[in-house]
Amino acid sequence: MTASVSPAMAGAKGAAQDRQYLSFVLSSEEYAVDILRVHEIRGYSAVTPIPNAPAQVRGMMNLRGTVIPVIDLRARFGMEGAENTKFSVIIVVSVGARVLGMVVDAVSDVFDLTAQAFEPPPELGGAVDTSFMTGIAKLGERLIVLLDIDRAVGVEDLSTLGEPSAASA
Amino acid sequence: MSSNDMDVMEFFGVFMEEADEHLTTLEQMLLHLEQRPGDRELLDLLFRAAHSIKGGAATFGLLTISEFTHKLESLLDALRDGRVQVTASLVDLLLRSTDLVRRAVSDSANPMPPSAFVQLETALAAALAASELAPSAPAPAPAAAEAEELRSYRVEFVPGRDVFREGLDPVMFLRELAGLGTIESVALDRSRLGALDQMDPDSCVLGWSLVLRTSQGEDRLRETFEFIADSSQLVIAPLDEVAAAPTVDADEHEPAAAEATPAEAVPAIAEPAPGSHPAGTSAVGSAKGEKRPAEAPGKAAAEPAGSIRVAVDKVDKLMNLVGELVINQSMVVQAAQSQSPDAMARLMRAVSDMERNTRDLQERVMSIRMVPISNVFNRVPRLVRDVAAALGKDVVLEVSGQETELDRGLIEKISDPMTHLVRNAIDHGVETPEQRIAAGKSPRGTVRLDAYHQSGNVIIEVRDDGKGIDTERIRAKAIARGLISEKTEMSQTDIQQLVFAPGLTTAEKVTDVSGRGVGMDVVKRNIQALNGAVSIDSQLGRGTCFRISLPLTLAILDGLCVRVGSTTYVLPLTSIVESLRPRPEQLRRVLGRGELVVVRGLSLPMVRLHERFHISDAVTDVGQGLVVIVEYQSRQIGLLVDELIGQSQVVIKSLETNYRKVDGLMGATILGDGQVGLILDVQSLIRSGVSGAEGGNGARTREEHWT
Numbered sequence: 001m002t003a004s005v006s007p008a009m010a011g012a013k014g015a016a017q018d019r020q021y022l023s024f025v026l027s028s029e030e031y032a033v034d035i036l037r038v039h040e041i042r043g044y045s046a047v048t049p050i051p052n053a054p055a056q057v058r059g060m061m062n063l064r065g066t067v068i069p070v071i072d073l074r075a076r077f078g079m080e081g082a083e084n085t086k087f088s089v090i091i092v093v094s095v096g097a098r099v100l101g102m103v104v105d106a107v108s109d110v111f112d113l114t115a116q117a118f119e120p121p122p123e124l125g126g127a128v129d130t131s132f133m134t135g136i137a138k139l140g141e142r143l144i145v146l147l148d149i150d151r152a153v154g155v156e157d158l159s160t161l162g163e164p165s166a167a168s169a
Numbered sequence: 170m171s172s173n174d175m176d177v178m179e180f181f182g183v184f185m186e187e188a189d190e191h192l193t194t195l196e197q198m199l200l201h202l203e204q205r206p207g208d209r210e211l212l213d214l215l216f217r218a219a220h221s222i223k224g225g226a227a228t229f230g231l232l233t234i235s236e237f238t239h240k241l242e243s244l245l246d247a248l249r250d251g252r253v254q255v256t257a258s259l260v261d262l263l264l265r266s267t268d269l270v271r272r273a274v275s276d277s278a279n280p281m282p283p284s285a286f287v288q289l290e291t292a293l294a295a296a297l298a299a300s301e302l303a304p305s306a307p308a309p310a311p312a313a314a315e316a317e318e319l320r321s322y323r324v325e326f327v328p329g330r331d332v333f334r335e336g337l338d339p340v341m342f343l344r345e346l347a348g349l350g351t352i353e354s355v356a357l358d359r360s361r362l363g364a365l366d367q368m369d370p371d372s373c374v375l376g377w378s379l380v381l382r383t384s385q386g387e388d389r390l391r392e393t394f395e396f397i398a399d400s401s402q403l404v405i406a407p408l409d410e411v412a413a414a415p416t417v418d419a420d421e422h423e424p425a426a427a428e429a430t431p432a433e434a435v436p437a438i439a440e441p442a443p444g445s446h447p448a449g450t451s452a453v454g455s456a457k458g459e460k461r462p463a464e465a466p467g468k469a470a471a472e473p474a475g476s477i478r479v480a481v482d483k484v485d486k487l488m489n490l491v492g493e494l495v496i497n498q499s500m501v502v503q504a505a506q507s508q509s510p511d512a513m514a515r516l517m518r519a520v521s522d523m524e525r526n527t528r529d530l531q532e533r534v535m536s537i538r539m540v541p542i543s544n545v546f547n548r549v550p551r552l553v554r555d556v557a558a559a560l561g562k563d564v565v566l567e568v569s570g571q572e573t574e575l576d577r578g579l580i581e582k583i584s585d586p587m588t589h590l591v592r593n594a595i596d597h598g599v600e601t602p603e604q605r606i607a608a609g610k611s612p613r614g615t616v617r618l619d620a621y622h623q624s625g626n627v628i629i630e631v632r633d634d635g636k637g638i639d640t641e642r643i644r645a646k647a648i649a650r651g652l653i654s655e656k657t658e659m660s661q662t663d664i665q666q667l668v669f670a671p672g673l674t675t676a677e678k679v680t681d682v683s684g685r686g687v688g689m690d691v692v693k694r695n696i697q698a699l700n701g702a703v704s705i706d707s708q709l710g711r712g713t714c715f716r717i718s719l720p721l722t723l724a725i726l727d728g729l730c731v732r733v734g735s736t737t738y739v740l741p742l743t744s745i746v747e748s749l750r751p752r753p754e755q756l757r758r759v760l761g762r763g764e765l766v767v768v769r770g771l772s773l774p775m776v777r778l779h780e781r782f783h784i785s786d787a788v789t790d791v792g793q794g795l796v797v798i799v800e801y802q803s804r805q806i807g808l809l810v811d812e813l814i815g816q817s818q819v820v821i822k823s824l825e826t827n828y829r830k831v832d833g834l835m836g837a838t839i840l841g842d843g844q845v846g847l848i849l850d851v852q853s854l855i856r857s858g859v860s861g862a863e864g865g866n867g868a869r870t871r872e873e874h875w876t
């Protein structure tokens with residue numbers, strides 16, 4: 001796209017393109033994840049809270065006999081908490097060997113990402129953590145943040161979730 | 170593995186399993202044999218086990234194993250016939266041979282070089298040869314002298330063309346020859362072998378040239394060929410007088426063998442006898458060997474690891490139960506759809522039938538996974554024998570409760586910790602005979618294994634009557650290692666628990682058996698990983714008892730559901746002592762020690778689950794809630810909960826699979842309403858509860874409660 005794209009970025013770009021993405025809404029912003037990582041989308045049902053868990057872990061839910069954690073992406077991204085609505089859903093994704101659910105406000109659609117629509121993560125300076133983004137998709141007027149799901153709700157992340165620094169992230 | 174036959178390889182896993190079983194039998198029987206040398210039945214069992222391994226190995230082309238086992242079998246045969254006497258060193262030799270075969274079998278994917286077998290092979294042959302002498306030599310003294318002198322002979326044996334027609338089998342003679350000593354090399358003489366179209370299967374056209382190392386004289390060798398000598402060319406000559414040193418060593422043999430061995434390799438011996446069956450024992454051998462694949466299809470062809478053999482009737486019963494369950498289910502559906510007035514009653518009945526069936530099914534499925542603990546205990550006699558011998562101690566092993574059943578998964582994982590505890594008992598526990606006599610005990614120490622069920626757990630005890638644990642020394646060591654401070658006040662029990670701390674050993678010197686201080690902490694960790702616990706009870710001068718407590722199975726738990734706030738938690742039923750609603754005078758708040766609840770004169774630390782777990786919508790007034798007294802390893806605490814919901818069996822699901830370990834929880838489960846319930850980890854709650862109550866300083870037991 002631009003001359004300043006580093007080789008690593010180009011690799012990420014290559015990996016992020018020509019795939020289908022599932023987009024969803026979080027607090028009026030749009031995000032998307034690689035659809036190959038999505039197992040299923042479920043209506044929101046009550047979860048069992050885990051003692052002493054950080055705010056972004058809502059609790060555990062029963063996925064047909066398997067107990068999986070449910071991550072609150074709003075809390076994860078430090079957004080204002082919102083009440084669950086009838087549009088709230090849980091997107092079940094796989095991260096490494098784990099399966100987990102993410103609560104989002106609503107799912108929007110599935111789109112194909114083309115090279116033209118892709119932009120690398122913006123340089124927002126050190127104050128803003130962009131590590132969980134692989135880039136941004138521009139679809140007409142819409143700007144959709146492409147999530148690096150391993151970083152956003154990744155395994156390393158889960159193992160440090162109990163620590164205060166991660167909890168307040 | 171030389172066989173490429175896929176059909177056969179399919180059963181390789183079965184062979185591995187069976188070989189393992191046979192080897193275990195061998196080992197056990199050998200240990201018994203030492204006690205009861207003349208027991209014919211034992212000897213038969215031994216022989217059959219060795220024989221089965223030989224047959225199996227040959228079927229799968231594991232020639233080194235089958236040949237070695239053949240030699241083992243020959244010696245066992247001699248034992249059976251009373252030609253060889255059972256001695257400790259002979260049992261040693263046989264045990265070492267068993268170990269070698271075990272190693273070879275378990276690693277049969279990369280076969281060991283034949284040289285790995287040579288030493289023991291020679292030793293086996295020597296033991297056999299020593300005995301062969303006994304009947305022929307009337308005076309034992311010269312026999313013994315002669316037995317030590319091994320000599321090599323060159324034997325050239327070319328049977329006449331007509332031997333088959335005379336009803337003679339050359340292989341028989343070779344076999345007899347092999348029984349006299351060690352055949353070091355065999356070369357096939359096929360100079361008389363004509364073209365294929367001229368071949369007459371009834372004619373013997375082969376000859377052999379071999380080097381035999383034996384303690385027998387030349388005459389005895391000639392005697393072997395007595396019946397066939399007339400029609401054959403036979404040359405027997407001493408090969409090398411110098412090589413007849415009494416010590417036998419693999420390296421010494423190789424040159425001699427190489428010199429005498431042309432291109433033909435050893436396995437040729439049985440092959441060149443077309444149409445003629447080897448006589449005697451080996452006929453049984455090949456028959457059994459051939460039968461093996463035929464009997465195998467009934468069993469699941471599986472990987473060497475991770476298969477279970479299940480009795481057919483157990484499977485039949487399961488099938489029956491599943492059938493009933495299907496009928497039950499359709500009854501439920503019918504009753505639910507029915508409009509008739511008694512539909513509800515019928516539904517209830519159908520559901521209760523279904524409940525009973527389901528429970529039955531669950532029990533039976535679990536019983537398939539249950540195996541007696543003798544699987545672990547059986548390995549211990551050997552261990553005791555070896556370790557005691559290595560340390561120069563006299564130890565007798567007593568075992569009881571080996572029929573106690575345990576989940577298969579647990580059996581596999583408990584074996585190592587058990588081994589460690591037994592080693593420890595012999596090394597650190599039992600004293601040397603001199604020390605024992607000085608202490609006024611019998612010189613022979615005892616190690617006792619016990620297994621039994623207790624309140625839903627399996628308890629395994631490893632007990633010795635040795636010197637016990639010197640708490641003063643442990644304390645000093647722990648202080649030296651910085652594990653505790655000099656000021657720490659500890660009870661005897663707590664000090665004894667320190668042996669599980671990493672890096673602490675009570676051994677004065679490090680032996681290769683134990684004493685490096687790694688191990689006991691690993692033992693404890695391994696057992697805890699199985700939801701089990703290990704405790705120690707020791708009396709100085711009297712002995713030590715390690716008590717392992719394990720759940721019956723890893724998968725299912727009898728639990729009591731309790732509610733805290735809006736969340737349901739499950740408490741393992743086995744850890745619950747009682748539950749009560751305390752009166753105000755039973756509650757005490759001690760400065761810096763948290764809350765206590767006094768139950769029948771015992772002051773127990775009380776943990777408010779809602780505080781511990783930061784649950785906001787729970788009952789905080791003790792008068793409104795309930796206190797459940799839970800116990801772990803004779804320590805008790807009270808847990809404050811909102812209410813009891815009821816008892817149920819729950820299937821344990823791991824939290825770690827998709828999340829991570831959570832302090833205070835041992836897992837999760839799916840409750841009747843489909844919601845996730847969390848299973849409380851009583852052990853860690855007690856640990857934190859007690860240490861919290863004491864300001865983080867160790868723990869106390871119930872017996873020594875404070876006032």
